[in-house]
Structure formats: structure tokens, C-alpha cells
Amino acid sequence: MALAQKVTVFEAFNRAKSGPKVAEDTWDNEIIPKTASRLKEKYGIKMDKKVMIPTDPVLVSNLFKAGMEMLVECGVYCMDTGRVIKYSEEEVWASVAAAPRSCVIGEGREARLLTARSYQDGRPPLIQGGPTGAPCSEAMFLPIHESYAKEAIVDTIVDGVMQTINGYDPTPNSPWEIAAVKQEAYQVRLAQARAGRTGMGL
């Protein structure tokens, strides 16, 4: 028996070219809803929406089993090739086992250690502050991002989207899109520097 290997993005692409062919409509309207519904029944999963965080270990365990089975049974649909990227459960576990345990976001004095925490952990999560992809005008992009960097409780920034660049619409797959993306990165760095937080993550 071969040892299970983690999947790489390169292997995922290879499978996107060679996996089983499925119509997108069948994926969206049959495979996904029917599989999820069947797994809900199989594992007897019932949630109470007055309880946001489960305390029943059986429910927690069954949700994981159902989610794992969903991924292994369905795979992932590649819209460009019309094919399904499939994995074995052993490959999923090998990939999960290989996932990073920690990383450092940002640099220098503003570096923050990201590491796993438990639901019972008294240690707070990292705070990533920012517009989270919401649109910002070209004129207000800098002060909006500075308003987040100025908050000491914010550990790292998640940026917004610049609505125009030099007054032009940054249409996807156009030169103006590239200019806008670069300008966003420049201006977030400037906002961090103006707040005295050079090195802060993005």
C-alpha cells in the first residue's frame, strides 16, 4: 500500500484537467444539495439556531464526519474545465497533517504570531481590521485605512477595494486593475506608516 501524500495545488490542477466531467448545473442543483441532505440524514444532524456554538460532542463529531465525507465524495468542481478534482480521505488527512501550525504575520515590532487556539482559550484571536473588500473612494482610501491602523487592538489590516484609479474604473483583467491593486498596497503601507506602525501585516 502506498503512503498517502498531501495534495499540492499543482496536483489539484492536473486533476482539474483529468477528473470526471460534470455539467455545472448538475453540480450546483443536484450533487451539492442532494449529498449534503443525505449526509445530514445519515449522521442524524440536527441544529438548534438558538444555540450558536454546540456543546454536544456527538453533534460536533458527526458534523466533522459529514463534512469530510462531503469533500471526499463530491470533490471540488473546476468551472473552467467542467471537471471534478477528487481526493481520497487519506490524501485529505495527509494535507491536513501537513498544514502550518503557526506563522508570523507582519514584521519587526508589529509582527504577530498566529497560532492555533481552543474555544476555551483565554488568549484572544488576532484582530484583522479593515474594510474587508468593501469599496473605498480613491480620495478616502488612505484615511479609512489609517483609521484602522491607529487602533492599537488591531493586529493586522484587511484592505478595501479602491473604486477608481486616477479616476478610471479598474475593470477586471485590464491595465487599470493592475494599477489599482498596486496603489492599494502602496496606500495601506503608507496608512500603517502614518499611524506609526511600519511592519504591520496586511
Place this chain on the structure above:
Amino acid sequence: MIAADFAGGMRASDSHEVSQLNELKIDVGALTFTAHYVLAGDIIMCEQMPIYGGYAGGLEETTIVDVATHLNAFVMAQATWHLDGPIHVRWGITTAREPLAVAGHCARAIEANAPHLMLGNQYYTIAGPCTLMCLLETAAQAITDTASGREVLSGVAAAKGVATNKTTGLEARFMGEVAHAAAGMPLDKVNEILDSLVAKYEKSYKTFPEGKSFEECYDTVRVVPTDEYLEVYDEAVKVMRELGVSYKYW
């Protein structure tokens, strides 16, 4: 986006985003720039927002798909951390009762079986900045995410993240302060608080306050919030204290 990787722009120590598509879908473009992130040694943040009431269906089905999506981030995208964002199909927000339950259940399921995986969640409120409702929505999600073991809270895209300049630093500050206050709180107490907190705003989705723009919330030259917004902030702090949530510096 690879274009952001340049001297003076994004560094390897920044979170490089790749998005999965609804539900359990991807495109070749995403795989292609993920290859760049992998080979450049970048931190990879794999994002996806499962839709409650969408292709998957109801509460349980959406949670099952969300668990599958989390796992896929670490398989297909070789993610450093996964950014969730269950969203309500009708209201377009992450702070409604159902998306909160999906996120809370999913995070617990992942942690119980793969505790080293690092997970985040993103924030989309229906109400805009400078409103009590926006801050209470933010608080509900911050408590849910913190008490279900998530590692990163990412927000806040107020006003559903679609209105221009309707986000400010104060919403993120409130998200952070509530998260710090909720860390380590027992789950029974958390669930009671959340049920009461969500009940305070969930009947207002049809009449939600649109809030104010950044220019109306801040002095844009000095980059400081207006007195009006600070008063709203104090009001939200008072509500949280009454519910039993208190940040050490409030």
C-alpha cells in the same frame, strides 16, 4: 493578486488571498496564482463564504458544506489559514442568527478533529457605521468566533460591504474589544448572551439604519472619530456590560 507582490507592497509575511467559489468550486485562475504564493513562500489565506439558503440548503446542510470547504482550503490551496464567512441568502450578512450558528458549529467541528488548523471569519453587518445596530451585530459575531475557537477575526464590512466609504476603524476596535472580553467565557454563558444579543437586532433587518459614511464619522484630516460616533460607541459598550460582557479597559 500577484500584482500586489512588489518591493513596498505585499511581503511574504502578509496574508495572500485565494477564494474558493460557491459551493465547493474553483477556477483555474485561482489555482494559478496560488502556485505563485506557494513557490514564493507566502502566507496563504484561503477564503470562502458559504451561502445559508443557497445551493447547499438549510442550516445543517450549509454547515456540512462549510466543514468540507474548510478542509479543502488546506488540501487544494495549501492554505496557512482559512477565512470563513457564512452569509445569509436573503440579508447578505454574516451576523444573522443562522450564519452565526453555521460558523460556530463548523469551527468547533474542525477544532475537535484537527486542532492545529488556523481559522478566521469575516464580518458583514446590515447596518452602517455610527449605529448601535452595526456595533451589536459586530459584537455577536466577535463572541461567536472567539468562543468557538477561531484564530482571526477579519472586519468589519459594515453596510453589507457594498456601500462606498461605509467602513471605519471604530467597528474593528469594537470587534477586537468584544473578542478580548469573550475569550475564555464558558459556552453555556456564551450561548445565553448570544441569544439575547441577536434578539436585540434581528427584527430590524427590514428597517436597518444605513448609518454614515467615513467622512461623516471621522475628521478625515486628523483621522479621529466624531463625538457623535463616540457617543454611539459608549451606548454599545453599555449594552454589552448589561449582557455580562466587559472589556478590561471599558
